[in-house]
Amino acid sequence: MSNFAFIDNDILRKNLDIAFDHIIELLAVSDSDFYKNKPLLISSFRKTIIILMASIIEALLLWKLKRTTKSKIIELSDEYKYFDIRTLHVINKKVKEEIIAGKRKKERKKLDRLDFIRIIDLCFKYNIFKKVLHNELNKVRKLRNKLHIGGLEKIEKKYTQKDLKFVFSVAKKVDSVVQV
Amino acid sequence: MKRIKTKQGTFYAKRSDTKISAIEKKYGVDLGVRSDMKLGNYLEKKGYKSLADMLRK
Numbered sequence: 001m002s003n004f005a006f007i008d009n010d011i012l013r014k015n016l017d018i019a020f021d022h023i024i025e026l027l028a029v030s031d032s033d034f035y036k037n038k039p040l041l042i043s044s045f046r047k048t049i050i051i052l053m054a055s056i057i058e059a060l061l062l063w064k065l066k067r068t069t070k071s072k073i074i075e076l077s078d079e080y081k082y083f084d085i086r087t088l089h090v091i092n093k094k095v096k097e098e099i100i101a102g103k104r105k106k107e108r109k110k111l112d113r114l115d116f117i118r119i120i121d122l123c124f125k126y127n128i129f130k131k132v133l134h135n136e137l138n139k140v141r142k143l144r145n146k147l148h149i150g151g152l153e154k155i156e157k158k159y160t161q162k163d164l165k166f167v168f169s170v171a172k173k174v175d176s177v178v179q180v
Numbered sequence: 181m182k183r184i185k186t187k188q189g190t191f192y193a194k195r196s197d198t199k200i201s202a203i204e205k206k207y208g209v210d211l212g213v214r215s216d217m218k219l220g221n222y223l224e225k226k227g228y229k230s231l232a233d234m235l236r237k
Contacts, residue, residue: 001193001195001236002193002236003193003194003195003234003236005236015221017194019192020194020234021192021193021194023218023231024223024235025194025203025206025207026196026233027223027226027228027231028200028203028207028209028211028219028222029203029207030188030210031210031211031212032207032209033210033224034209034210034212035210101206110201124218161227164228165227165228165230168230168231168234169230171190171230171232171234172230172231172233175234
């Protein structure tokens with residue numbers, strides 16, 4: 001039996017189960033005696049677990065958003081496509097500062113192409129969860145974004161059991177709100 | 181544990197009543213608890229109640 005039996009999309013449900021099983025086994029293995037004296041590896045395991053859990057959270061929210069909006073495409077309130085741009089006046093040639101005119105149109109995006117931050121904001125907009133969870137989800141997203149190591153300005157911090165507990169507690173809340 | 185047949189093959193989802201021994205055997209590790217302990221109880225013992233709650237009974 002799936003841990004995400006309420007998900008009506010077979011492929012998504014199975015992919016969620018695979019990721020969830022991966023988390024549990026990573027957690028169990030990283031807690032084993034073998035890694036007792038390897039704190040850096042334990043921390044790395046925890047980082048992987050956080051990334052996997054964030055991907056589960058993102059998938060659950062996207063699934064819920066699709067069901068709520070009943071659409072595959074969504075209009076973004078603060079994003080426009082600009083076209084037919086004409087320069088009216090050059091303010092500063094050196095830094096290419098200009099006064100321009102043109103047309104703009106609200107951008108419509110496929111829900112499947114939305115990034116995590118947009119999914120969180122849209123779920124909040126559609127009252128899928130309250131402000132507290134919105135803030136917690138953004139904390140999870142920031143932890144998840146540490147996967148982009150090319151842009152990190154500091155050596156990776158040590159991921160603790162407290163970090164894991166926090167991400168798991170957010171996942172549990174998301175698991176509850178998407179089933180409503 | 182219930183098995184789910186998929187087009188890609190057989191897939192098992194972890195359940196809270198999975199025995200710790202199954203994981204220990206699979207990875208050749210010692211988790212330092214009784215092997216017959218259930219996964220859900222193990223996660224709670226470790227302080228991961230939220231995660232244990234997400235596992236199906």
